[in-house]
Each structure stands twice: as structure tokens, then as C-alpha cells.
Amino acid sequence: MKALCWTGVNELTVEDVPEPHLLNRQDALVKVTASSVCGSDLHLLDGYVPAMLAGDVLGHEFVGEVVEVGPDVKERRVGERVAVCSILGCGRCRYCREGLWSLCDNTNPNPGVQEKLNGHSSAGIFGYSHAMGGFAGSHAEYVRVPYADVNAFPVPENVPDSNAVFASDAVPTGWMGADLGQVGPGDVVAVWGCGGVGQMAALASLRMGAERVIAIDRFPERLGMAAAIGAEPLDYERADVLDALKEMTGGRGPDVCIEAVGMESHGTGPQYVYDRAKQAVRLQSDRGLALRQAVQACRKGGTVSVLGVYVGMVDKFPMGALMNKGLTMRGAQQHGHRYIPMILDRMSRGEIDASHLLTHPMRLDDGPEGYELFKRKLDGCVRAVFRP
Amino acid sequence: MAARVLRSRRPETVPWYAVTVEADPAALTGRDRPDLLARLAERHEIRISRAPGGRGTEIAVRTADGATREQVRALKQLLETGEVLRVEGQPEGRRTAFGRTAAPVIRHLTRRGPR
Numbered sequence: 001m002k003a004l005c006w007t008g009v010n011e012l013t014v015e016d017v018p019e020p021h022l023l024n025r026q027d028a029l030v031k032v033t034a035s036s037v038c039g040s041d042l043h044l045l046d047g048y049v050p051a052m053l054a055g056d057v058l059g060h061e062f063v064g065e066v067v068e069v070g071p072d073v074k075e076r077r078v079g080e081r082v083a084v085c086s087i088l089g090c091g092r093c094r095y096c097r098e099g100l101w102s103l104c105d106n107t108n109p110n111p112g113v114q115e116k117l118n119g120h121s122s123a124g125i126f127g128y129s130h131a132m133g134g135f136a137g138s139h140a141e142y143v144r145v146p147y148a149d150v151n152a153f154p155v156p157e158n159v160p161d162s163n164a165v166f167a168s169d170a171v172p173t174g175w176m177g178a179d180l181g182q183v184g185p186g187d188v189v190a191v192w193g194c195g196g197v198g199q200m201a202a203l204a205s206l207r208m209g210a211e212r213v214i215a216i217d218r219f220p221e222r223l224g225m226a227a228a229i230g231a232e233p234l235d236y237e238r239a240d241v242l243d244a245l246k247e248m249t250g251g252r253g254p255d256v257c258i259e260a261v262g263m264e265s266h267g268t269g270p271q272y273v274y275d276r277a278k279q280a281v282r283l284q285s286d287r288g289l290a291l292r293q294a295v296q297a298c299r300k301g302g303t304v305s306v307l308g309v310y311v312g313m314v315d316k317f318p319m320g321a322l323m324n325k326g327l328t329m330r331g332a333q334q335h336g337h338r339y340i341p342m343i344l345d346r347m348s349r350g351e352i353d354a355s356h357l358l359t360h361p362m363r364l365d366d367g368p369e370g371y372e373l374f375k376r377k378l379d380g381c382v383r384a385v386f387r388p
Numbered sequence: 389m390a391a392r393v394l395r396s397r398r399p400e401t402v403p404w405y406a407v408t409v410e411a412d413p414a415a416l417t418g419r420d421r422p423d424l425l426a427r428l429a430e431r432h433e434i435r436i437s438r439a440p441g442g443r444g445t446e447i448a449v450r451t452a453d454g455a456t457r458e459q460v461r462a463l464k465q466l467l468e469t470g471e472v473l474r475v476e477g478q479p480e481g482r483r484t485a486f487g488r489t490a491a492p493v494i495r496h497l498t499r500r501g502p503r
């Protein structure tokens with residue numbers, strides 16, 4: 001079958017690879033019908049996530065059809081259309097039982113590096129390096145899904161792939177950002193980053209009753225999409241973000257600051273130059289410009305919710321602001337299983353439509369070009385989605 | 389000299405590797421305890437205790453060995469989910485000459501950790 005493989009830093013190739021087969025009794029095989037690029041893939045592509053090997057199959061946000069199930073799969077059936085959570089849970093460990101699915105104890109067979117770096121390992125993720133389990137990704141014709149009963153969710157018939165594909169990652173991740181921030185009626189929420197996840201965090205905040213959502217980015221088309229959702233766009237290249245947020249919130253600062261950017265944050269001014277230089281020579285692994293700004297901007301006693309992916313150390317973290325302003329900071333890879341059934345249900349009822357994110361439907365053969373458009377934000381690309 | 393100083397600072401005792409399992413301690417201490425646990429107990433000092441707050445059972449194995457840590461995690465996974473997740477045998481593209489050499493090292497490192 002065809003699959004899009006990482007073959008080196010900023011190098012992708014479509015290759016013929018062997019088809020997957022069931023490796024465990026609770027596995028299912030899914031024929032992929034749509035598989036999206038994701039901003040977090042760019043960290044792999046750019047070589048910032050360790051333990052990638054040339055030949056690894058990328059992709060973690062996808063929908064498809066179940067074509068085979070293992071003997072211990074009880075719920076899923078051959079022929080079902082499913083959205084599969086990008087993060088793998090086992091459904092039985094304490095974390096999964098408590099709804100903290102991305103902290104699953106059992107789905108990362110390769111926990112060694114994380115245990116050393118972070119103290120503990122988190123859950124496995126499709127197509128996200130050997131340190132996150134070494135699972136083959138979804139930019140392929142078929143993908144093997146472990147613990148299929150808990151990781152694959154039936155898609156209602158009236159929800160097209162172009163919407164359902166984002167129930168796999170972008171929508172639940174965004175939803176979790178607002179949920180971790182405990183967004184409620186009357187809140188002012190600021191969201192850094194208007195990619196798929198940031199837009200969905202803005203949407204979720206509004207659905208949870210936020211009175212105002214301010215969406216920060218520099219690309220007009222992304223700011224325009226955020227505005228269409230109901231957020232107020234703020235272009236960080238045209239305004240000083242901290243000054244603007246104070247002015248927009250009567251000096252208080254946003255109640256909840258959602259960071260949907262991650263370790264390759266862009267920005268302006270000397271701090272950005274400093275971050276890029278230190279990351280380039282590997283003196284820091286992660287550029288934390290947006291994160292610092294979120295902490296700085298947040299109102300006293302507010303919450304900073306971190307959705308952007310970080311893998312290691314951020315330099316110059318404003319710990320004094322966090323402590324003295326009494327902030328709460330929360331973050332996680334998505335606990336998608338907690339939200340996906342609700343999201344698919346809302347999609348079915350027309351309450352969530354993420355299909356506008358899909359700016360570039362493409363063939364899997366055009367995968368390298370899709371990532372180039374996505375990475376360079378060319379041609380208004382917000383998400384390229386491959387149809388194998 | 390420097391090597392001797394470093395060596396003398398290294399702890400003499402073998403560390404414990406511990407996991408908490410969603411299981412009743414009684415199921416892990418009697419005659420019917422899982423085979424994998426019995427095999428680990430033949431070769432290592434093992435401590436099994438009830439976790440606080442009804443949070444299952446703590447299994448601690450005295451080991452500095454990566455292979456044993458892998459077995460302890462497999463035991464936990466087997467007890468909780470009924471199977472040990474496999475990743476070998478999945479689709480992969482062409483490995484470069486470097487990749488073919490590095491793959492076993494990276495897999496070993498990511499699975500068992502650098503120590």
C-alpha cells in the first residue's frame with residue numbers, strides 16, 4: 001500500500017510499504033478515507049521531536065472504515081465508519097478510567113525516554129515517533145488501531161469525512177483547552193494561534209458561554225476564519241498583544257488564556273530572535289514566545305491552558321508572573337475520548353462544523369506538497385487532508 | 389582518581405522499579421498469582437502492597453536492568469488490559485543504511501530508557 005513516510009528533516013516521501021495486520025487481539029484494521037496534517041507534525045518534520053527514523057509513517061488525525069477486527073474486539077464492527085482518536089488509550093488503567101486518556105499507562109510500549117526526561121511516560125500516539133510508542137501513522141491506505149473498542153468512534157451517517165476527520169484531534173483538543181480553563185459564562189478568553197486547534201478552542205469557549213473570545217495570529221485568512229466563528233481577531237504583527245489585551249479587557253487581562261501554538265512559536269522583537277537562536281544551536285528545545293505572552297497577559301487568578309506541543313525545556317519562563325499573579329496552568333495532550341462522542345453528536349446536529357478547516361483536499365500521492373503548503377501557510381492552507 | 393571518586397559516590401544498592409496496578413493485592417500474592425509475576429519473583433526481590441486510597445496494588449521490583457523493567461510494565465499491562473501491546477511488524481518505509489543501524493538502538497533506548 002501507499003504511505004507518506006518521514007525520510008529526514010524536512011523530507012517526506014510517498015512509498016510502497018507492507019499493509020498492516022492485526023498484532024493484538026483487541027486491534028482493528030481501518031481503511032483510511034481521510035487523514036489530516038496537524039501542526040504538531042511540523043515539529044516532527046522539522047526534527048525537533050527525537051526518536052524519528054527514516055521510513056516512519058506519519059499521520060494521526062483520521063477517519064476511515066473498519067475492515068477487520070481482532071477476536072477480543074466487542075463493540076466495533078466491520079463496515080463501520082469511525083473517527084479514531086489520535087491518542088491511544090487502553091480504557092482500563094486508572095488514568096483512562098478517570099478520563100485522563102492521554103496519560104494512559106499502557107499504550108506507550110516505549111516509555112524509556114519519557115520516563116527519564118519527564119519522570120513518567122504518557123500515552124502512545126499514532127505516527128508520532130518511537131518515543132511516543134512507534135505506532136505507524138494514518139497517512140496510508142490502512143492503519144492498525146490498538147484497543148479498537150475504546151479508540152475508534154462510530155461516525156453518524158450525516159457527518160461527512162470533511163467534518164468528522166477533525167473529531168479525531170483538532171476539535172477535541174480545542175474543546176479540552178476551554179474545558180481545562182473552565183471557561184464559563186461572562187469570561188473573556190484569549191487564544192494564541194488560529195490554526196485548526198486554536199479555532200476550535202475559540203469555538204468551544206463560545207459554546208461554553210464565554211462573552212468574548214480574542215483570537216491571536218498573523219495570517220489574515222486564519223484571523224478571518226476565527227472572526228467567522230465569532231471571535232475578535234488580533235494581529236500580533238500590527239499591535240502589541242499585551243497592550244491590546246489589557247485595553248480590550250479593562251486592564252484586567254483575559255480570564256482564560258489558551259495557548260495553541262507550541263514549541264515553534266513565531267513572533268516579533270528581540271525575544272523571538274533570542275528564542276530562534278537558542279533553539280537553532282540546541283541550547284533550548286522549545287521556543288516559548290506565545291506561552292510567555294499568555295502567562296504575562298492572563299488576569300490575576302486566571303488560568304493558562306496549554307494545548308501547543310512542547311517536548312522539553314523552555315527558556316526564560318516567567319515563573320514570577322505565574323506565582324505572584326496566582327495563576328493556574330494546565331496542559332495535556334488531548335484527552336480526546338472524553339469529548340469525541342459529544343463532538344460527533346454535535347456535528348450530527350449541526351452545532352459544530354469544522355469542515356472549513358479543510359482548505360486543501362489532496363491525494364496521498366501529493367502528501368509532500370500538502371505539508372509544504374501547510375508548513376509555509378501558502379495558498380491560504382489551514383489543513384491539507386489526504387484521501388488515500 | 390576522578391573515576392574512583394565518582395564510583396564511590398554511586399549508590400551501592402540496586403534501585404526499586406515500581407508500578408501501580410488496578411488489581412487486588414490478594415490476586416497477586418496467593419498461589420494463583422500470574423506466571424510472569426512468579427517468574428520475576430524467582431530472580432528478584434519483590435514487594436507487593438496495597439496502594440493508598442483503594443488505588444490498586446503497588447508492585448516494586450528491585451532491579452537496575454532494562455529488560456526487567458520491560459517485564460514489569462508488561463505484567464501491569466497484562467493484568468489491566470489482558471494483552472501486551474506489540475509494535476513490531478507494522479508498516480514502515482525504506483530504512484536508510486543509518487536507519488537500519490540506528491533502529492535497534494533507538495528502539496532499545498526508547499523502550500528501556502537510557503540508564
